[in-house]
Amino acid sequence: MAIEVRIPTILRTYTDGEKAVTADGGSLGALIDSLEADHPGIKERLVENGDLRRFINIYVNDEDVRFIGGLEAELSDGDQVVVLPAVAGG
């Protein structure tokens, strides 16, 4: 199973500058573990204390994963995953 993951500029230091990489996983959590295996350090930028970081948005087929189970969100072959840091501040 291969899922394309779009990587934002700020995290491309982990992917040798690649804008998109492929990873595997039946759930978002498993996908992130697969990303981490190929791109060590990236998981910590996405996950904190076992949950998605507050200011990281991940979308599966244009759906914000917070509304479809978070790290438990199910994935299938061909799904498109997009990672975007929040644009936010004080």
Add this chain to the structure above:
Amino acid sequence: MLTIAQATYDAIVAHAKRDHPVEACGIVAGPEGSDRPERFVEMVNAAGSPTFYEYDSTDLLELYKDLDQRDEEPVVIYHSHSATEAYPSVTDINLASEPGAHYVLVSTREHGNNDGPVEFRSYRIVDGVVTEEEVTIVPTLTRSES
């Protein structure tokens, strides 16, 4: 240095004044690698707060898909401070995620919704380090000014 067209500058200031005391936010997009802020895009502050701003997550995805299709990037990322100076807050610095962008801060603390000058300042924010830069306002962006 940030070089920005007068009309774009005016649009950012007008947005900040209109939304005061809520923080206004948005971007100015430009062709990838061009450093030319050409296309003004107002965003909604989903936090609706005088001390915080955040794009709605659906708006954020739409914005980046649109930029992608147009081969653009956010050249300027702007927001306003309605009670404090036009300098990045600790939160702004911690959440800055576009090392290639000019972070523009506008302060409306002095005149609020009314006419009158505002502070308009621009910064690079890279790995938690803030560097202020000069802002040059030009009548229109031309090739020689980029």
